[in-house]
Each structure stands twice: as C-alpha cells, then as structure tokens.
Amino acid sequence: MKVAVLQFPGSNCDQDAFHLFASGLKVNTKYVWHKETSLGDADLVVVPGGFSYGDYLRCGAIARFSPVMKAVQAFSQQGGVVYGICNGFQILCEAGLLPGALIRNSSLEYRCITCALKVETSTASFNPNFLGASVKLPIGHGEGNFRIDEAGLARLEANKQVLLRYENNPNGSLSDIAGIRSEAGNVFGMMPHPDRAFERFHPSMDGLKVATAVLATKFPELLKHTA
C-alpha cells in the first residue's frame, strides 16, 4: 500500500496529509513535487490543502496546468484512486476530475471550525455502516461553497456521489454538500480535513476512518479490519 502526497509550492497541509497516512494509518507515504511528471508506484494520490500557487486567481485554476496534474489525470483515467482535501478538492474540480465548483463562502469570510457531517450511502466504504451516521471533522477554507447546475446535482444524487453533508451548513454549499466522488468512484474530494482529526488531542479522530474509507476503495480488505 503506497500513498503519494502532492506538493505544490503553496501547499500547506501537505505535512498534515502525510502524517494522517504515515503516522495515523502507518501506510508507506511519500511526497511528489509539482514539477514531477510521474507518480511512481502510488496506489493512492492525495492532493492536499493549502494555496497551491497562491490562489490569488480562482483556487486551483493554475494548479490544474502543473506537470504533476497531467500525471494525475492519466492515473485517474486508468482507475487510480485520487483524493483531494480542501484545496485539493478545489483543484480536482478545476481539473475536471470531479464535477462542480467551489466558490467563496456565503459569509465572504474564511471559516475554521469543527463540523458535524452526515454520512451518505455512497460506496462500499463511504456509508453509515462503516463510518457511522455522522462524523466530526474540522474545516478551514474561504472558498468551500459547492456549486453545480441543476442537471449536475440531479446526477450526483442519482448516482449517490455525495459522500458527506454538513449538518449545519457553514459556507452556503448547495444541498449542504461537503464532499463528493466521481461517477466512476475512484476520485474523491471534500472540504473537511481528516488530516486534522487523527490524534488524541484533535477535535475528533474520525479522520482515520474517513481516510481508511478512501484507501478501502482499492483495498476492500481494510473494511474487515476496522468494522
């Protein structure tokens, strides 16, 4: 099991994501620099939070053109599992790997709080049976307001692509959506941070379950261990 955490120059949750997998789940984890064109032998690619290239333009608008994102595109087309957290989610939407877009929070302010999230039935691992009915994860973003057109939303719901919904919407997201997956089921994106919820002193340790749920997409045997 190998995890690759991408590093853009403005990534600042790269170490958080690294430690979630390396220290929290004891998985072999390495960094991949944004100028790289290969992902090596990774089983899971994590696009971490931060401000990729400053994000003075739309979040992730520049990152999608980076050399490493070409490799991520190819990886996902071959069925590789890709997981975007926060800025990573924004980048995956910009890159077209996930539907929809993330715009400024309805408050026009950054929000850093811990949110209760309703777990939807989406995949073999993203469901209340494995994760419980609700998880608590921190958020930290200024642009987490999920938007998609009506047809797109209908498709998301019909295909059960919604992973998590806010119980108390902090940013104006359509249908309280906090995280989604691709239709094919191998690309995941969410605004909440499991990488801030995996140690004893964190607001919760639900991040471990959520990260395991992503890994279990490729390694279903993980479901047995933790369930």
Next chain:
Amino acid sequence: MSKAASQQSPRDPALGVAALLPPNPDPLLNQTITPELIRKHGLLPDEFELICKSLGRQPTLTETGIFSVMWSEHCSYKNSRSLLKGFPTEKKGETKDYGRVLVKAGEENAGIIDVGDGWAVAFKIESHNHPSAIEPFEGAATGVGGIIRDIFTMGARPVLLTNSLRFGELSSPATKRLLRGVVAGIAHYGNCVGVPTVGGDVYFDASYEGNPLVNALCLGVLRHDQIRLGKATGVGNPVFYVGAATGRDGLGGAAFASRELSEASAADRPAVQKGDPFMEKLLIEACLEMMAVPGLVVGIQDMGAAGLTCSTCETASRGGAGIEIELDQVPQRETGMNSYEIMLSESQERMLVIVKKGREKEIEAIFEKWDLHASNVGTVTDTGRMVVKQHGITVADIPANVLTDQAPLYKREAKEGEWAINARKWTPAALPDLDAKGVEAALSALIASPTISSKRWIYRQYDNMVQHGTAVGPGSDAAVVRLRLGDAEKFIAISNDCNGRYCALNPKRGALIAMVECLRNLACSGAKALAMTDNLNFGNPYKPENFYQLSECIQGLAEACRFFDVPVVGGNVSLYNESPAGSIDPTPTVSIVGLIEDEKHITRQTVSTSGSRLILLGGAPHELGGSQYLGLCHGIKAGDAPEVDLNAESLLQTFLLTQIKAGRVIAAHDISEGGLMVTVTEMLFTPEVGAPNALTLGAALDLSSLSASRLDALLFGESQARAVIAVSSVVEKELLSLAASVGLPATTIGEVNASGVLSLAKGSIKTQWNVAALRTGWETTIENAMRRPGLN
C-alpha cells in the same frame, strides 16, 4: 547643489573616511540638506550635527534617509533603550545563568529558548499599529508577514502565531471598519502561509479609538545546531538579495511608525506596505532548505523595517565587518528608482543572505527550485563601512556601527499625569452595593460586553489548526500546541495579556498584573513558564506623563521577571500611539511561552461533565478599582488597579501546577476581567464540536461562607492571585486540606450540574440565570455588531 558635494575629493586621511562623495548626476540626490529636509526626516538638529560629525561631512540625501530610518525610535529605541536596560539579564541567586536562553534579547531578530533534548524555540512579538490604523487589511497582514520572517531568519520553522489587538468601542463605525480589516488581513496572510493563529487577546476601549494596536507574535521550532545569525563575516563572501522585487511601497515606514497619527496620516498611505503571503511561503521553504545545507549560509536577515538599509548595516555591524552593495543588481519592480527609494523601500518578502564564497551556485539552484530570484548584490568587506553604489557611483558610505549603535539615547522627562493621580483617589464609598436584581443584570451585561464576550467571530476566520498541532485553540486561558521534534514531541503553551485600564490608573501595577496574569494563564493550562517577549505600546515619549508610564511599566515587568525568573528574550517598542483625541492607555503586552511536561497535564478552562465541585483558590476580594464592572455598569474608569502580591501569585501558581500534575484538576480558569462570576460562567461554556445541541451545563453556587465588605466586589471585583478549579467530589476534601497546608485560601463555592441554570446564593441574596441565554449573549455580541446584511 551643495558646495561640498560638487567637489571631487580624495579620502581624507585624518578622518579615515571618504570625506566627500562624488557628485551625483541626479540633481534630486545631489541637493543640499536644508533644516527643512532634516525636519521632514524626523531628525533633530542635534542629531544632524552628530551625523555630520560621524561622517566628517554633510550626508547626501540618500544617507540622510538612511539615518532617518536607522535612528528612528522603531529601529534605534532611542527613547526607550535606557529604560529597557532595567530588564534582568541574569537569574537571581547563585546560578546567574538562566541556562535556557540560547539567543538573548536585542542580539538578533528574535530570542531563542532551549526546550530540551537539543531542540529550541524562537519567538517574538512585534507591532504594526500605525500601518493598521491607516490601512487595516494590509497593515495587519504585513505585520504578520514581518514577524514570521523574524522567526525563520533564525533558522526556525514557524509553527504558531498569536496576536494582541486593541480597538476603540465596538459601537463605533470606525472600530468596525478597523476590526473587519485587521482580522481579514491577519487571516489572509496567516492562513495562506500555513502557520496557525492559535490565540490572542482583544480589548475594546475608547482610548484606542483611531489608534488601534495590532501586535503579532510568531514562534518557530529548531534544533540548536540550526540556529542562524544575522551576521556578515568573511571578507569576500557574496551578499545575496532573495525574494520579492523592490518597489516604492512602504517608503520610510519605520520613520512613519515613529510619528503621531493625525488627520493628515492618510497621506502616509504609501508608507504602508503590501503583503504577498504566497511569496512568503516560498521564501520560508527556500530559506529553510538553504539553511539546512551545512556551511552554505554565513548570515541571514530579513528586510523588515528600513528594508535594505537595516539588513545591510545590521549584519555588517554584528559581524564587525563592512558591506558594499551595488543597487543596479537589486531586483526592481519599477523603472527609474533612485538610491534613496531603493534603500528606504519597505517592500515585503525580501531577505539578505551572506553566502560562503564559491558556493553561489548552490543557493541559486535552491531558489530556482522555488521559482524565486537570488541576486548577488555585493560583498562583505573589512572596512566596517556600509557602502552603497548605484550605476557605479557611491551614494552612501557610512560606518555601519554608527547607524546601528550610535543613535543618541534620550532619557525624557517623566512626570505622572494629573488624570491618573486623581482617578486613583476614587473609592466606592458613594456607590450603592448591588441587590439581587442588580447582580442578575450585571452578569448578563458583563458576559456580553465586547471585551469579555467570546472572540469566536474573530478566531474562526483564522486557520487555527493547520500543521495539525493545535491541542487547545483560541478561546482558552492559553493556547497549547504540540511540537513535532523529529520522532519525539513536546507540548508548549502560550498566552498574551495586558489590561491597559490598569496601566492607565497605575502603570507599574498594571505591568505587574500583565505578567502575573499571563503566568497564571499558563499555570491554569498546566504549563511552566520558559521566557517572555513584550510589546510596549505607549504614547508620545516627549509628553512627560507618557514617559512616566513607559518607565513605570518597564519597572513593573522587570520586577516580575526577576521574581519569577522569567527571562525576556526580545520584544518591540511602539511609541507615538496617539490619535487626535490623545494618547492610548499604556499597553505593555506580555506574551509568555511555557512548557507542558506531559500531554496528560493539558488543562482546559471549561468543564465537560456535571458533578464537579468548583473551588475558589485565593482570597475573597474587596477591590473594584479599574474593573470592567465599574466601567460597564457605572461608566467609571477610576480607582486603583488591583493589588499585586507576588508571593501570593507564586503560591497560587505552584499549587495549581502541582495539583494539575497530580491529576486532581478537571478544569482551571483564572479570575481576571469581570471577576469571579464571569470566570465561573465561562467554565460552563463547553466548546461545541459540530452540532449545536451540546449538553447545557449549570451550576449551583453558594458564596455564603466568603466574607466580603461589598457584594459587587466579591462577584465582579478583579483582585489578583485567584483562580477557580473544577475537581471531582472524590478529591475535594484532600485538595482543600492540601491548600490549607501550604497556606493558600481555598473554598468550595458550588457544584456543576446539568440543569442549564446558574444559581447564586449569598446569605439572603438569591438569583439565577439561564446558561443558554448567558451563552447566547457571550457568543453573539461581536458577531451581531459585525453582521453584514444579506450575508451569513
């Protein structure tokens, strides 16, 4: 054109200096320095005389600009340095050495403290008051950027930020504009750069109207062998300029910060810099990567106040060397910038690096990786002089140490102001005491007053969790952060404190209280103090009452530092904090870092379960002076600041820490603004994680056993050396007897329950509050004031 400058002259052997500089083809730079120009540069005629004497000639315009910033209060501490010498530099008793100070105050960009096992922390607080008053967003943002550079320039990775903010009354539209801008600016910079803002303190008081205080602190972590200094050594070593290009922004910002704010200050807006946190993020990573290469970096310093000027002359002076730079090599954002502008620019996100000769390619490669420029702008020399050339012509040639160490020192006239002398005479004799109804109304009002109320609206805009080390975030007595030290970890606590109202009434006591309260906050969190940094915010030192306040406050801080053996490892002095309405309340903000021995000792201020006993540690109060209660409920800002008994403080704090370590304390909260009732109420406000339907706690208090001359003083007085702890009923008796055995007053005052009601009995007086209603008032005061129609 001055007569002197128009003549070519060789070096004057008698002076040992280049007596005259060659004429500059730019007539602007060649102009004679008139008394008017001297005044405009904020230099006194005597200071100009001294400059001419040091140079053996008249300075050029560029040199005049250089002196004006280096000899400004901001850079030279000329009005405060004589007082700062009062801070202890060694421990009391036999062993003089603190044993943990690795880099002392004033030696470098930030002090460094040993935290054990070969690791250390660098930390410092710095003000950006004036820029924030004029342009709150950029002013606050660049304040954060500047303090972060001060930390990573020492070789440390920044791991936390805090800030200390003061504004006018929240009801004023100007305050709302400033608050919104300052908070957004701090958030913009800190969030992007990826350093969590984990704590801070905020007060609202009319004295800060028009002159807000924005003090930002950064702390970084490093191994002892990673410490880098701002020293230029090794003749022939190249001097590199790295980071953002130089523009015309922030021209003379240090000199601007050393003036009073006035109606015309808006015209100073070009003196406020613009920040680019993404550039800073790149700089942090590139610089830390560069510094990790053994032997590559000889010295490094950020270009903060006074930019290129300060970094070149300070590194040269510290290294006992000289530096020669050619401005044509400095990356420039605009064309046609002259030497005066380049030397005085305070463009952000720039660093000066002295590299080992022959290894230029290595640093260039690292900066290339991060898509940054590294430009070789000069060399280290053995002349002891700072020589600046542009287009090959020398525009400045000044002994470096004259700029850094020979600014004149002043001891201004100190005389206590009439206002404070009279205000202290106030006694509560004429004030009717509270009845039950009055008690009920007072607590409801106090808990929802802007200074006491929750600062959630502010800190939820800061990323307070990035780097995943935040164990106790904003909103508690102290923030607690886990440091990753290789494969090991340690927990540190940090708190900021200063009640300007106390300092206005009694400056020395106010400063002592800032220190003891900060230490008490750390003790409540389970931490033992390591070292402090201070930000001295005062008015114009030429006014005798202001200089008196400065002098008294420093004495107070120094006395507490000596008593508790807490070394000062650096700080900042911000004078001229005045608006057209007058000087601010003196505000010597104190920030102390403490170490928590074991993760199990981390203690919060909130109770999470019912059944705990509440115990008051420390005596029953009798004081009302300077309290929030007097201010809010009676409109009175008078009386003396609360008494300070350092021995009582020490007794309390030692006991707190001992009991926390013994595992007997469930929660601990210090008593400060708003007194006992506010403290107990806040202990019931358990943080909501996620869902808004958390358990609503209540408490039944009976204070009948406490004797007090006045009920209002007992409930809302702000006497020092006190805290409330929550313990289980099982250890209650044992704890009370342990307190008695060391002579610490301790009284059970009530029990936490799940009723959702806070009830109070004191003899025949009985009253009660709905905790959810108190909480709503506490949580929504600032939020409601700042709400923008149509947004949520």
